Amino acid sequence: MILAALTTLEDQGTYALASNYGGLVARILFQPIEESSRTMFASLLNSARSGKQMIGNLTAAKAHLADILWAYAMLSVLVVPLGPYLVPQVFHILGGDRWASAEVDGLLSVYCYYIPFLAFNGISEAFVSSVASPSDLRRQAGWMGVFSGCFALAAFLFLQVGQLGARGLVYANIVNMAVRTAWSYAFIKSYFIGHGTTMKLADFSLSPPVYIAGTITSAMLARTGFSDTSFRKFLKDVAISATYGLTL
Numbered sequence: 001m002i003l004a005a006l007t008t009l010e011d012q013g014t015y016a017l018a019s020n021y022g023g024l025v026a027r028i029l030f031q032p033i034e035e036s037s038r039t040m041f042a043s044l045l046n047s048a049r050s051g052k053q054m055i056g057n058l059t060a061a062k063a064h065l066a067d068i069l070w071a072y073a074m075l076s077v078l079v080v081p082l083g084p085y086l087v088p089q090v091f092h093i094l095g096g097d098r099w100a101s102a103e104v105d106g107l108l109s110v111y112c113y114y115i116p117f118l119a120f121n122g123i124s125e126a127f128v129s130s131v132a133s134p135s136d137l138r139r140q141a142g143w144m145g146v147f148s149g150c151f152a153l154a155a156f157l158f159l160q161v162g163q164l165g166a167r168g169l170v171y172a173n174i175v176n177m178a179v180r181t182a183w184s185y186a187f188i189k190s191y192f193i194g195h196g197t198t199m200k201l202a203d204f205s206l207s208p209p210v211y212i213a214g215t216i217t218s219a220m221l222a223r224t225g226f227s228d229t230s231f232r233k234f235l236k237d238v239a240i241s242a243t244y245g246l247t248l
Contacts, residue, residue: 011166011169012166014103014104014107014165015107015166015169017104017107018104018107018108018111019111021091021108022108022111022114022115025115026115026118030118030122030123031122033068033123034122035126037065037068037127038126038129040061041061041065041126041127041130042130042131044057044061045061045130045131046130055196058192058195058196058197059197061127062192062199065123065188065199066199068123069120069123070204070205072119072120073204073206074206075116075119076119077206077210077211077213077214079112079115079116080112080113080214080218081214081215081218082217083109083115084109084110084112084113087111088108088109091105091108103165103166107166107167107170110170110171111170113170113174114173114174114177117173117174117177117178117181120177120181121180124181124184125180127184127188128184128187128188132187140183140187146179147176147179147180147183148176150175150176150179151172151173151175154171154172154175154176155168155172158172159172185199
C-alpha cells in the first residue's frame with residue numbers, strides 16, 4: 001500500500017523483482033531453520049517439569065539459539081561486504097541483458113543489506129512465539145503497532161522526503177526489522193534472566209578482526225565500482241571475495 005502510494009510503477013516493478021529473488025533466500029534457507037527451531041524451543045521450554053530438567057533444557061535452548069545467531073552473524077559478514085558487488089553481476093550472467101539497468105543493480109545491492117535483518121528477526125521472533133505467555137503475546141501485538149508506525153515514518157522519510165524510490169522501501173523495511181529484532185532480543189534477554197541465566201551479545205558475536213576484514217574487503221570492492229559488469233571484473237571480485245572468505 002505504501003509502495004503504491006509513494007512510488008512510481010517503475011519503482012514498484014523494480015522492487016517486486018528484487019523482493020522476489022531476495023525472498024527466495026528467506027523461504028529456502030531461513031524459514032526451515034525458524035520452523036524447526038520454533039518446534040525445538042517449544043519442546044524444550046514448555047515441557048520441562050522438574051527444576052533440574054528445566055535448567056538442562058534452558059541450557060540446550062540457549063546454546064541452540066546462540067549457535068544460530070552466530071551462524072547468522074557469520075553469514076552477515078559475508079553477505080554485507082560481498083553481496084552488493086557480486087549479486088548484480090551474477091544476476092547479469094544468469095539473466096542476461098533483459099533486466100540489466102543501473103536501478104535494478106542498485107536495488108539488488110541494497111537488498112543484500114536487508115537479508116541479515118530478515119535472518120536475525122526471523123529466529124528471534126521464533127523464540128518469542130515459542131515461549132511467550134498470552135500476556136506477552138498481547139504486549140507484543142501492541143508493540144507491533146509501534147513498529148508499523150516506525151515503518152510508515154521511515155517509508156515517508158525515505159520515499160517522500162528522500163525520493164529514494166524502491167531503495168527507500170528497502171531501507172524502511174530494514175528499519176522495521178531492526179526495531180522488531182531489538183524488541184525480541186530484549187524479550188529473550190529478560191526471559192533468560194527470569195530463569196536464572198542470561199543471553200549476552202558476546203555469546204554470539206564475532207571477533208573484532210572479522211569485522212575489520214569485512215570493512216577492508218568492502219573498501220576494496222568499492223574501488224572496482226558498480227558500472228563495470230564484465231566477466232573479467234566478476235572474476236576479479238570473486239578472487240577478492242575468496243581471499244576474504246579464507247581469512248574468516
